[in-house]
Amino acid sequence: MCRFLAYHGAPIFLEELVTSPSHSLIKQAIHANESRSETNGDGFGIGWYGEKDRPGLYREVHPAWSDENLLSICAQVRSHLFFAHVRAATGTATSRANCHPFAVGRFMFMHNGQVGGWRAIRRRVETFIPDSLYAARVGTTDTEALFLTALAHGLEDDPVEAIETTIGLVMNEMDRAAIGAPLRLTATLTDGQTIWAFRWASDRSPATLYFQQSHAGTVVVSEPIDERREDWTPVPPGQVLIARHGEMPVLRALSPTVPAGSGLA
Amino acid sequence: MCRFLAYHGAPIFLEELVTSPSHSLIKQAIHANESRSETNGDGFGIGWYGEKDRPGLYREVHPAWSDENLLSICAQVRSHLFFAHVRAATGTATSRANCHPFAVGRFMFMHNGQVGGWRAIRRRVETFIPDSLYAARVGTTDTEALFLTALAHGLEDDPVEAIETTIGLVMNEMDRAAIGAPLRLTATLTDGQTIWAFRWASDRSPATLYFQQSHAGTVVVSEPIDERREDWTPVPPGQVLIARHGEMPVLRALSPTVPAGSGLA
């Protein structure tokens, strides 16, 4: 499991949300409250949009709680849209290539969840990545593979449908391999203009996801970064939150096509 | 706080005690049971004696739980005397220079505790390190400074007295600086032949320390590495365990000279 945060709104210093809050991601890296794994010390990453189409990335294998570079960068960089992630590895190695967020072109993606039985179906899922995107497959995570698969299935045109398609494709492989463990996908995607925050699981028990709308913008988190729990609204399981620039965020139901008998409609 | 383990006896693979047990140091790095800090992910280190007088060292800033090198080295290296340590930093940076164990010549030292108010007295304590040893002062930890101070105060001739002297010197500085926080010293020292395991605190609440005598040898731990708690004997606070090669370990009282009014006889 992992913990993450996404922001979209008026340009603010990353530190305002990533490092300063009372229960910031840094604190969650040491001890998360609502995560299956308390500690998230298998690397971290931030991605932010500035003046360019493509985001900047800073990803490292060290725990977030002891990285002075992270503190410094967050204190200096102002952005209107950024992601931050602290990782608890679910079976794949701790390396920069396996840290979130992942970026391809102007898109950025991060994930808190798992593809059940990943080791058994990794190769199969990688076949969904077209040759044109294979050079971007540099790690071994389920997350990177999900992202590249979605990119190959219309992510640039219809992100929600692309993620639904990806869920369907992966669930199909899990079904073929008779994997009992669930696919849990609590994930955030952006193209630098809009944030899509997905919350879906084949066992209806996806990792937590909350959002908050403030005067500055929209914040999406794995768990509240402050003590005011009442200010955070859960994204219901099976839904996606869409936060477009300058608009109020909206919720939409997810309806991936999954194999019959997978225990989920 | 940190967690550690020391072994002295018939040559065994390090993995037998460092990585394989049900509640090994690797597990304790993720989640310790008897430590003030549950997570000990600010680096780790192993030191072992082979054919040479001086020990080998492998120390890294990454958490122990994700280091494949550590697993590999522990699986291959056999030793009659070794130390292993997982670190939870108490204010000083995460760097290799600040990882335990520390080695000078044939001596090795590791620590689980703290010098209260270290930041305020670091410089003063460093004056106890003679010029001849100053080149070995490459980090900023209290532990390294304690070790070098002890080396300068007869560690090679009488380790127990040297540590008592060191405690006295440091307590004196803490007293001068009106530091209320305690000095807690649960530490292990060796010269490659004998292990000295100290357990002392100015507030009489030192970090935990246990030992076990088996047919193979003596094991000293911060907390039991298996479920058989009854097999582990606590080292009483204020005492030092001395495990000499080929002899049964003995306990001895520690009696450092500390300032009057420091709250401790």
Add this chain to the structure above:
Amino acid sequence: MCRFLAYHGAPIFLEELVTSPSHSLIKQAIHANESRSETNGDGFGIGWYGEKDRPGLYREVHPAWSDENLLSICAQVRSHLFFAHVRAATGTATSRANCHPFAVGRFMFMHNGQVGGWRAIRRRVETFIPDSLYAARVGTTDTEALFLTALAHGLEDDPVEAIETTIGLVMNEMDRAAIGAPLRLTATLTDGQTIWAFRWASDRSPATLYFQQSHAGTVVVSEPIDERREDWTPVPPGQVLIARHGEMPVLRALSPTVPAGSGLA
């Protein structure tokens, strides 16, 4: 390009060959003499056989010249058969997963060379890796892929033939993709008992390879580790040196089956 060293003979400390010589691998990491890339600072690795069938590995992304762990481990570990490698990346990332040597079961493999146009054919070559070995494919290097392909083509029974087959398969893919750049394979393989040192290139210009037979054992190097050049015998291009335990090393011609018109018989 990279530089490497392999040894097979009476058990010696790794430092004798890896770190101590006047032109050791550490020195070559800073400045090699016979390499297309002078500097080899994209990571390093050592692998050694002790009491177990499988080798121990220590691989890191830092340059070899500044790693105190490497010095310490080499000073302490004695082995009858070991590999050491310093890397100059040829297009793939610097990460532990991409450091040599690679190990699967009791086999170990390292490489100094390149598969021309690797980026264009990586995916194709990875299809040669069977499902049973795919979990071992954790990096993106040509070397790891070559090794896993060879393992899948009889490496355990006839290493020379397996490497010849692998060369043929890869050359075929390069031919299909109309890649003009050469395949250069100067590589060393072992099963813990025998060392096979290959020197082959499609442009007949493979990276250098030398060997020396001494009373202690056989040493195979990319370039001489001392000033006595006359003591080092080149392995001729297109040949493999086979050093079996307790026997004098022998040379054998390599005859991979490569596409007609690839510019090589």
Add this chain to the structure above:
Amino acid sequence: MCRFLAYHGAPIFLEELVTSPSHSLIKQAIHANESRSETNGDGFGIGWYGEKDRPGLYREVHPAWSDENLLSICAQVRSHLFFAHVRAATGTATSRANCHPFAVGRFMFMHNGQVGGWRAIRRRVETFIPDSLYAARVGTTDTEALFLTALAHGLEDDPVEAIETTIGLVMNEMDRAAIGAPLRLTATLTDGQTIWAFRWASDRSPATLYFQQSHAGTVVVSEPIDERREDWTPVPPGQVLIARHGEMPVLRALSPTVPAGSGLA
């Protein structure tokens, strides 16, 4: 030896000068032309001023040529004043604490040179650091010690005089310790508004230093970052270049007070 670059002028992306040029610092890290050490792979660092008084810092022990974070940050961050440095260690460990630039408050400092016989006088020079600044002494480099000494000797009021005083103090210690090796100080300092680039050596043979004035601003480099050598003006040995915001840079002679008989007026 090391290589560095400083810029002061209209806000530009760091990549324009740090990573993009034909002979950028990244290239110089692999192979410098005018440095005593060709390779500068013992870490790197960038420091830049944005909206705050204090600079942001990104420093790492990996070679600059393989760090994707460095490329990403330089591509995204725009600054009116920044430093970049690639390190070739002169005897002290490779660690983040020993990477340049060093920052205290709004001041930043980097160095290409050496304090001859540093190991012998490190402790003595550290005594020049007042208690109020000692917490900032976290590494073992001569550079960090020089910087903190200068800060303690009026750097905030008169940087040139403070550096001259520092040179004098250190030369005195070197003289006392009968050190024959020179003190070479090619260094750059800033307070976020002005850049001071010093070029001085006790043997009159300081590391190289050039500057260029363009429409955008002032660039100071260890060696030219492009092929147009004629566009770069050397800073004469024994002088300091002062580039104040909005003004043309000026040169001034340095006149530290050094011991008689040190071989230098």
